[in-house]
Amino acid sequence: MKIINASWVITCDENSTIIKNGAVVYDNKIIDIGPKDFIEKKYPDIEIISLKENSALMPGLINSHVHLEFSSNSTTLKYGNFMNWLNSVISFRDQLVEKATTKFISQKLLKMQKTGTTTIGAISSYSYDMDACIKSPINTVFFTEVIGSKPDMVDTLFTDFKSRLDNAKKSRSASFIPAIAIHSPYSVHPFLLRETLRLACEEKLAVSSHFLESPEEFEWLHKDEGSFLDFFKNFLGQEKAVTKPMEFLNQFKNVDNLSFTHCVEASENDLDKIKELGATINHCVTSNRLLNNSKLDLDKLKTIPFSIGTDGLSSNNSLSMFDELRNCLMAHFDKNVIDFSKVLLKAATKNGSIALGLNKGELTKDKDADMISLILPNEVEDEEDLCMNVILHTKFVDSSIIGGKNV
Numbered sequence: 146m147k148i149i150n151a152s153w154v155i156t157c158d159e160n161s162t163i164i165k166n167g168a169v170v171y172d173n174k175i176i177d178i179g180p181k182d183f184i185e186k187k188y189p190d191i192e193i194i195s196l197k198e199n200s201a202l203m204p205g206l207i208n209s210h211v212h213l214e215f216s217s218n219s220t221t222l223k224y225g226n227f228m229n230w231l232n233s234v235i236s237f238r239d240q241l242v243e244k245a246t247t248k249f250i251s252q253k254l255l256k257m258q259k260t261g262t263t264t265i266g267a268i269s270s271y272s273y274d275m276d277a278c279i280k281s282p283i284n285t286v287f288f289t290e291v292i293g294s295k296p297d298m299v300d301t302l303f304t305d306f307k308s309r310l311d312n313a314k315k316s317r318s319a320s321f322i323p324a325i326a327i328h329s330p331y332s333v334h335p336f337l338l339r340e341t342l343r344l345a346c347e348e349k350l351a352v353s354s355h356f357l358e359s360p361e362e363f364e365w366l367h368k369d370e371g372s373f374l375d376f377f378k379n380f381l382g383q384e385k386a387v388t389k390p391m392e393f394l395n396q397f398k399n400v401d402n403l404s405f406t407h408c409v410e411a412s413e414n415d416l417d418k419i420k421e422l423g424a425t426i427n428h429c430v431t432s433n434r435l436l437n438n439s440k441l442d443l444d445k446l447k448t449i450p451f452s453i454g455t456d457g458l459s460s461n462n463s464l465s466m467f468d469e470l471r472n473c474l475m476a477h478f479d480k481n482v483i484d485f486s487k488v489l490l491k492a493a494t495k496n497g498s499i500a501l502g503l504n505k506g507e508l509t510k511d512k513d514a515d516m517i518s519l520i521l522p523n524e525v526e527d528e529e530d531l532c533m534n535v536i537l538h539t540k541f542v543d544s545s546i547i548g549g550k551n552v
Contacts, residue, residue: 146172149194149546150181151202151518153531156508157494161487163528169202171514173549178508196518196543199525201535203490204506205263205515205545206466207497210353210406210427210454213267213274216253217244218459224435227359228372234459235380241459242273250277253464258283258552260465261542263515266353266404266427266454266501268326272309279316282552284515286501287313288326288353291341292333294377294387299336306341320548324402324501327354330393331362331373331386338388338396351402351502353427357390357415358407359437366390394418402502406454407432409439416445425450425500428492430473431463432456440476452496453489466493470536486533514549517542 147170154167156178168184170177170191177184185193196202215234218241223233254277257265264284267274270292278285289310293302313323325345327333345352357363364371369385377383394415397403405419406427419426428441428451443451455461455469463469470489477485498506505513519542525531545552 146170146176146188147192147194148184148188149196149202149516149518150184151196151200152198153201153525154178154508155201155203155490155532155535157204157491158507158509159495161491161532163531165528167202169508169516171516171546171549174514175508175510175512177510197520199521199523200518200543201521201531202508202516202518203535204494204508205517205547206261206493207264207452207501207503207506208257208262208455208464208466209266209404209425209452209497209500210429210456211265211267211464212270212457212459213250213253213277214245214270215241215457215459216250216464217241219462222459224460225438227361227436228376230436230460231376242271245273247276247280250274251280253458254278254281254283257464257466258545259541260467261517261519261539261545262464262466263517263545263547264497264501264503264505266324266497268353269309272312275313275316279321282320282547284320284322284503284505284547286322286324286351286503288324288351289313290326290328291337292328293337294332294334294383295381296334299334303337303340306337307344310344322351324351324353327352329355329358329362330388330390331365334387338393342396342400346399349401351404352397352400353404353406353500356393356405356408357410358433360410360439363410390415391418394422397422397424402500404452404500407441409433409437409441413445416447416449420447420449425452425496427452427454427500428473429454429456429460430476431469432460434472434476435460443477443480450496450499451492452500453493465540467536467539474533474536483529483533486536489536490532514546516546518544
């Protein structure tokens with residue numbers, strides 16, 4: 146058991162509580178939290194770690210949606226339009242994935258760790274990223290992804306999916322948790338959707354899915370029209386979408402830990418259903434800007450929690466959560482910068498934990514002891530400005546604690 150104290154403790158709890166000159170007692174979980182003087186008197190003779198002047202201690206950042214297998218992309222793929230991007234992914238997929246070695250992905254994970262990420266929701270299409278995730282100290286909820294809409298291929302695709310999921314389950318540990326990803330309503334046959342969700346419910350696995358990421362997807366799913374029509378005719382010989390948005394959402398009943406990613410084109414009815422399902426929305430603001438020139442309307446979410454994801458380097462120039470938080474802060478220019486900063490830090494911690502079905506994301510009693518410390522360039526004069534300054538000024542963290550251990 147140890148005590149760590151800091152100039153500021155940002156709890157990211159329900160009330161966004163901040164403690165000036167605060168301290169946390171922890172082993173592998175948070176044992177207690179409070180003002181530094183009170184904690185040190187209450188727990189005498191315990192090792193004390195004192196952080197530097199102008200330090201802030203907060204929960205480790207949770208990247209709820211990231212693709213690692215396309216991390217070799219920098220200048221190859223097309224941006225500005227979703228269909229142009231998708232066609233470029235198909236053209237260069239093999240070339241990019243071939244470079245996604247365990248060593249290469251491990252380097253990306255190490256940089257994520259140095260920029261404050263302690264937990265990820267990794268969406269894995271091929272499981273080429275699995276070994277790197279297992280070896281990393283970062284907690285990983287590993288979403289084995291199912292994809293495929295051709296009726297004559299569903300048995301083969303389901304067999305391949307189950308094999309990859311079984312391999313992930315063999316490596317289950319406290320820091321590597323198998324889960325299931327449904328690629329999207331336009332790309333997954335109803336049989337695959339039904340059977341993978343049956344497995345998820347039986348085995349209590351978290352589930353995530355992309356949903357209504359682009360105007361092109363909206364046109365295809367609602368009207369069987371638009372750019373996706375040519376795409377599906379050329380590649381798969383299909384002229385109709387395999388499912389409609391509400392039909393798709395209705396299949397997710399009884400999933401305990403559920404998230405949908407993007408949702409920038411979701412209707413009010415879709416959002417009502419997502420709320421009814423108890424799901425979280427993974428917000429990937431940079432990816433949406435680069436691929437669609439759009440962003441999620443947070444006001445329409447009402448009480449639906451949203452978390453923060455970087456998506457992958459196929460649609461972002463950084464996997465740093467602080468970079469993503471800065472982009473989010475700037476993109477939502479209609480929000481008060483001070484108040485919204487508090488919302489964003491909670492989205493990147495507490496809400497990420499909810500999305501992934503974990504016991505993390507808050508510095509409160511009995512939560513997992515995943516914490517990051519950072520040093521601000523100067524003293525913060527007003528507590529109200531603290532969260533904003535953390536987002537604006539943090540490039541790398543000073544230290545990371547995962548499961549109570551320094552990493």
